[in-house]
Amino acid sequence: MGKKSIKEIGVEEFVKAGLTVEEANELNECLRDLISLNFSNTDIWYHLVTCRVLKPSYPHSLHQLVYYSLHSQNAFYWFPSLEQAKRTNLGCLMETHGSKLLGDSYKDPITSFPLFHKFSVQHPQVYWSLVLKELSVSFVEPPKCILDISDPSKHGGTWLPGSVLNIAECCLQPSVHPNKRDDSIAIIWRDEGFDDSEVNHVTLKQLRQQVMLVANAIDATFSKGDAIAIDMQMTANAVIIYLAIVLAGCIVVSIAESFAPNEIEARIRISKAKGIFTQDFISRGGRKFPLYSRVIEAATCKVIVLPVIGDEVGVQLREQDLSWKCFLSSGRQNGRSDHYTPIYQSIDSVTNILFSSGTTGEPKAIPWTQISPIRTAADGWAFMDFQSGDVYCWPTSLGWAVGPTIVYSCFLSGATLALYHGSPLGHGFGKFVQDAGVTILGTVPSLVKTWKSTHCMEGLDWTKIKTFCSTGETSNVDDDLWLSSKSYYKPIIECCGGTELASCFIMGSLLQPQAFGAFSTASMTTGFVILDDNGVPYPEDAPCVGELALFPLYMGASDRLLNADHDEVYFKGMPSYKGKVLRRHGDIIKKTAGGYFVVQGRVDDTMNLGGIKTSSVEIERACDRADERILETAAISVAPANGGPEQLVIFVVLKEGYNSNAETLKKKFSKAIQTNLNPLFKVSLVKIVPDFPRTASNKLLRRVLRDQMKHELSVQSRL
Numbered sequence: 001m002g003k004k005s006i007k008e009i010g011v012e013e014f015v016k017a018g019l020t021v022e023e024a025n026e027l028n029e030c031l032r033d034l035i036s037l038n039f040s041n042t043d044i045w046y047h048l049v050t051c052r053v054l055k056p057s058y059p060h061s062l063h064q065l066v067y068y069s070l071h072s073q074n075a076f077y078w079f080p081s082l083e084q085a086k087r088t089n090l091g092c093l094m095e096t097h098g099s100k101l102l103g104d105s106y107k108d109p110i111t112s113f114p115l116f117h118k119f120s121v122q123h124p125q126v127y128w129s130l131v132l133k134e135l136s137v138s139f140v141e142p143p144k145c146i147l148d149i150s151d152p153s154k155h156g157g158t159w160l161p162g163s164v165l166n167i168a169e170c171c172l173q174p175s176v177h178p179n180k181r182d183d184s185i186a187i188i189w190r191d192e193g194f195d196d197s198e199v200n201h202v203t204l205k206q207l208r209q210q211v212m213l214v215a216n217a218i219d220a221t222f223s224k225g226d227a228i229a230i231d232m233q234m235t236a237n238a239v240i241i242y243l244a245i246v247l248a249g250c251i252v253v254s255i256a257e258s259f260a261p262n263e264i265e266a267r268i269r270i271s272k273a274k275g276i277f278t279q280d281f282i283s284r285g286g287r288k289f290p291l292y293s294r295v296i297e298a299a300t301c302k303v304i305v306l307p308v309i310g311d312e313v314g315v316q317l318r319e320q321d322l323s324w325k326c327f328l329s330s331g332r333q334n335g336r337s338d339h340y341t342p343i344y345q346s347i348d349s350v351t352n353i354l355f356s357s358g359t360t361g362e363p364k365a366i367p368w369t370q371i372s373p374i375r376t377a378a379d380g381w382a383f384m385d386f387q388s389g390d391v392y393c394w395p396t397s398l399g400w401a402v403g404p405t406i407v408y409s410c411f412l413s414g415a416t417l418a419l420y421h422g423s424p425l426g427h428g429f430g431k432f433v434q435d436a437g438v439t440i441l442g443t444v445p446s447l448v449k450t451w452k453s454t455h456c457m458e459g460l461d462w463t464k465i466k467t468f469c470s471t472g473e474t475s476n477v478d479d480d481l482w483l484s485s486k487s488y489y490k491p492i493i494e495c496c497g498g499t500e501l502a503s504c505f506i507m508g509s510l511l512q513p514q515a516f517g518a519f520s521t522a523s524m525t526t527g528f529v530i531l532d533d534n535g536v537p538y539p540e541d542a543p544c545v546g547e548l549a550l551f552p553l554y555m556g557a558s559d560r561l562l563n564a565d566h567d568e569v570y571f572k573g574m575p576s577y578k579g580k581v582l583r584r585h586g587d588i589i590k591k592t593a594g595g596y597f598v599v600q601g602r603v604d605d606t607m608n609l610g611g612i613k614t615s616s617v618e619i620e621r622a623c624d625r626a627d628e629r630i631l632e633t634a635a636i637s638v639a640p641a642n643g644g645p646e647q648l649v650i651f652v653v654l655k656e657g658y659n660s661n662a663e664t665l666k667k668k669f670s671k672a673i674q675t676n677l678n679p680l681f682k683v684s685l686v687k688i689v690p691d692f693p694r695t696a697s698n699k700l701l702r703r704v705l706r707d708q709m710k711h712e713l714s715v716q717s718r719l
Contacts, residue, residue, distance in 0.1 A: 006044060006069045007035060018059030027053065041070040046079055049489045056463060056486050060452070063485045064478065074592065076513040077484065078491040085109040088510050090382045090524075093130060101126065113511040117521060121551070124525040128159075128555060131378050131524075135412045136175045140164045140344045147553070155552040155571055155581055156559055159347070159371055166342035167351060167370045168246035171411035172208040178414030179388040180204060185416045188391065189236050190432045192283060192422020199436050202236065207243075212340035214244035217331030221302070221322075222250060222274055224343060227353060229253035229268060229276035230398050231295055233283070235421050237306055237324075238398055239407055241277050249343025251367075252352040256399025256612075257282055257291060258678055263363075265298035270365045270563050271353045275302040280313045284423040296321075347371050353562065354401055356499040364500075364569070365562035372502035373408035375556025376401075380409035382524050383507045384440055384467055384493055388414035393433060394442025394469065395424035400612070401499040402471065406442065415440075425450055430457040437464050444472040444611035445479060446645040452482045462486045467510070471495040472611030474599065475517035476644035484516075494519050496599050498585060500570070502556040505548070505585065506597050517643065519597040527551035529582065530589055535575045541595070547603050548589040549574060549582035557583070607637035608646050609681050616702055618677060623650055626672040627665060629658035634692055636706045641713045647684035649709055653691055662686040 004013075014024035030053055034044045045067075048054050054063060071077070085091045091109035094116055098106035101119055106112050120127040125146040143160035151158065174180045182205035190199045202210070222228060228245050230252060232238040245252045253271040255264055257279075268276065278295045281288040292305050292315050303321040307313045313323045322330075348369045355363035380386050392415050396402040410417040420432045424447060433441060441462075448470075451457050465487040470480070471494070480492050491514045497504030505526050506519040514520060522528060529537035530546040538544040550557075552571075560566050574582045588600040607614060619635035631653045637646035650669050654660060666686040673681045693704040 004069055006031065006041060006066070009065065009069055013065060014062065017062040017065045019062055023058075042076070045070050045077070049078070050081075052488050054485065054489070056461075056488065058485075060482050060485070063481060067481055074515050074518060074594075074596070076515050077481075078489060078514040080110055080510055080512065082108055082110060085511050088385045089134065089387065090385075090509075091511060093134070097130060109511050113509065113521075117524065120525045121522075121527040124553060124555065127525050128378075131381070132374070134177065134381060135374065135377055136173070136178055136180055136414065137167075137170050137374055137412065138165065138173070138175070140166075143347070147555075149553070154559065155567075155583065156557055157553050159555050161347070163347040164344050165347065165370060166247060166249075166344050167373045167408070168211070168243045169342040171243060171408065172204070172211060172247075174204060175414075178412075180414040184388070184414065186411065187236050187239065187417045187419060188436050189419040189421060190436070192420070192428055193286065195428045195431050199432070200236075207240070209338060210240050211243045211247060212338060213328060213331055214240055215248040215331075215340040216338075217327050217329075218244055218248045218250060219340075220330045220333065221304075221327065222248075224249040225251070226274040227251040227253050227271045229255050229271065229273040229299075231255040231257055231259070231264060231276055231278045231291070232306065232398070233257055233279065233308075233421065234395075234397050234403055234419060236419055238277075239417065239419070242398055242404070242407060246351045247340065247342050249345060251350050252398075252404075254352060254354045254399045254403070256397045258397075258680055259294075259399070260676055260678065261294050261297040262676060263678070264295060266363065267355055267365075268299050268301065270355075270363070273299075273301055275304065277304045277306065279306050279308050280315045281308045283308045283421070285426065290315075292317075345370065352404055354404075354499050362563065364564055366500045366558055367560060367562060368404070368502055372556050373404070373412065375501075375503045376405045377408045377412040379503045379507070379523050380405070381413050383495075383504075383509055384409070384469055385510055386410065386413035386415045386440070390415040390439045390466075391418050391437050392416065392440045392442070393418035393420070393436065393438045395420060395429065395447070396442070401497075401502070402442070405502075425454075425456070427456045427460075430460045430462075433462060433465075434460045438462075439464055440467045440469065441465050442469040442471075443483065444645075445470060445475045446473060446610050448479045448483050449476065449644065452479055457486070463488060465490055468492040469495055471497075471504070473608055473645040474639050474643060476642070477516040478642075479644070480516040492516070496587070497523075500558040500561075501550075501554065501585075502558075505550060506589075506599075515596060517598065518592070519599070525555060528585075529577055530591060531575070537575075537577060538591075543591055543593045545588065545590045545600065548585050548587045549577070550585055551577070552580050552583045554583065607635070607648070609637060609648055609678075610645065612678065612680065614677065614681070619648070619650070619673060619681075622672045622676045623652075623669045626668040627660065629654050629660050630665075631655045632692065633669075634700055634702055634705055636702050636709065638706055638709045638713065641710075641716070648681065649685045649687065649705075650683055651692065651705055652686060652688045654688060660688070662688055 011024045011028045094109045128146050141164035143163035148158040148161045174182050184204045185201050186204045186207040188199050188201045228250050253273045255267050280292045282291050304327045305313045306324040350367040352368040354366050392410050394406050418436045420429050493508040495504040496506050508514050509521050512520040528550045530544050532546050570584050574584050586603045590598045616635045620633045623633040634651040636649050639646050666683050670683045693701040
């Protein structure tokens with residue numbers, strides 16, 4: 001596969017790849033016609049895709065055969081047409097305002113996109129004043145300006161100063177632009193195990209009524225400004241609770257439902273949460289897993305428990321805890337009506353505390369203000385092209401930034417949020433995507449790899465999907481080829497950002513050609529440089545590899561941390577560029593000769609396992625206690641030589657005079673990590689070594705171990 005050119009393959013190869021003789025002859029005839037016209041390989045691919053010659057029902061081996069016979073590494077697989085580009089949100093904006101802003105330099109959304117992006121970086125106030133009108137954002141008190149940079153102590157400036165609103169109310173109210181009506185479908189969902197049943201749905205009006213009911217109950221139970229945690233699967237009720245907490249002027253504390261008790265305890269302690277919403281059980285893959293018991297092991301505060309099945313919780317509650325039914329009834333007492341008046345607060349008021357693992361072992365507590373949802377929804381509007389009528393599905397959790405991101409992206413743009421109450425790993429999820437009419441599907445690469453390897457999505461129709469999105473890990477080209485082919489090669493928009501940015505700093509764009517696993521542009525108004533080993537920026541147009549550093553004026557980026565010094569984490573020691581101190585992010589970025597970007601990992605020792613960031617220190621702490629023969633461990637993650645999600649590798653130094661073997665330790669480490677950190681993490685490899693490489697000050701050089709492992713994997717892949 002890939003050794004023959006397109007001219008050298010024909011009917012015989014197509015049949016071997018799984019086509020019928022009739023299908024093979026039809027494809028061969030099409031290809032011979034294109035070759036006879038002296039089309040380039042790129043033009044042949046473009047014709048095959050746009051004319052839907054390569055069908056989703058064809059075996060993946062056939063798609064591989066054709067793709068690799070036409071393409072070299074990092075080749076474009078998707079190209080925007082001018083007609084498509086003009087219909088996108090960003091394209092429409094450029095068509096309306098491009099000539100006024102760029103003068104005679106403006107041509108069309110595709111040709112002028114780089115110029116328009118550069119304008120947005122240089123004039124962010126202009127861009128944001130236009131985009132705010134495109135989203136369902138209404139201010140009780142409008143901002144005095146878009147950006148105030150008068151305070152030199154604020155590296156990132158002050159955005160939308162003086163404005164007052166409730167961002168949850170913006171999500172729930174109908175609006176003319178975007179086209180949100182009370183009868184619009186807000187959420188569509190299905191419970192696992194009911195795959196042949198009709199999908200459920202709730203209108204915007206019904207959603208608003210349910211959120212107000214919960215907000216009244218929150219008012220009766222908690223006080224304004226209280227931090228209230230959510231540790232649940234991302235169900236329709238979880239989304240209702242999330243919006244109700246914000247509507248009531250309280251703060252959501254995001255906790256992933258996969259966390260072990262000690263991780264739950266840390267987040268409750270750091271956030272000072274006064275209560276927590278959870279479920280009695282988690283329902284996945286036809287099985288029930290205890291959740292309430294994990295929560296009460298970690299939490300002494302009040303717990304409100306929702307039943308995963310039926311109306312009654314399936315566990316015995318502590319005296320101070322409430323069932324969902326009792327909690328809701330409290331909102332109807334004392335003359336409370338079904339209506340709820342939102343709590344309006346300044347734009348910089350905190351609405352959500354999320355967590356991102358650093359290298360210290362304790363997760364960084366990152367507060368999202370009311371500006372964070374605006375930024376994250378605006379990126380979705382501009383790059384995923386959320387429009388009224390779209391159905392957006394991304395299997396995730398409110399414990400991670402993607403969860404709140406998809407909530408706000410849908411409800412501030414008029415799209416429908418699609419939720420599957422169960423495991424996304426099997427056919428049931430795929431059938432929900434089909435039956436719900438999903439038009440935008442978000443993924444992480446490890447999830448796509450599972451779908452492809454298990455063949456669980458065979459026979460389903462995903463052709464309504466117009467855009468895929470991917471984040472969390474390095475994408476594998478062949479897995480993305482499989483995914484894109486399921487919808488006649490629709491684009492996969494790669495996204496890379498950070499919880500502390502409430503957005504992505506680089507993305508794919510529907511106004512540019514796309515290559516698998518690559519990013520085509522910085523997000524709108526985002527500027528960055530790539531630094532060499534001496535902290536000096538590379539020339540703007542030069543291919544290079546180095547540490548990415550962001551321009552500090554970044555709407556939506558954090559300006560505080562709850563348990564760390566924000567300036568020290570993001571600005572201390574960073575070089576200045578054009579008179580402003582750059583913001584640290586920590587990713588190593590490769591810029592290709594064609595101007596595209598590939599993320600190559602972290603500068604620090606944070607790793608990404610299954611789309612979940614964690615630190616080497618956390619992993620090592622769990623492993624060091626797993627066996628008495630261990631002197632020290634070092635945890636690294638490394639992507640396979642052929643691409644794909646990062647694999648966890650543990651290096652071990654044994655105590656003097658002790659022996660063990662790698663397989664025994666691998667089992668013990670996996671158990672320790674899954675018990676103490678996350679049941680989704682797994683150890684791929686254990687290597688016993690005599691000692692670790694260190695600096696003169698005795699600091700462990702994990703990067704050296706990582707480079708050694710990359711070299712070993714590279715050698716193995718060539719054998």
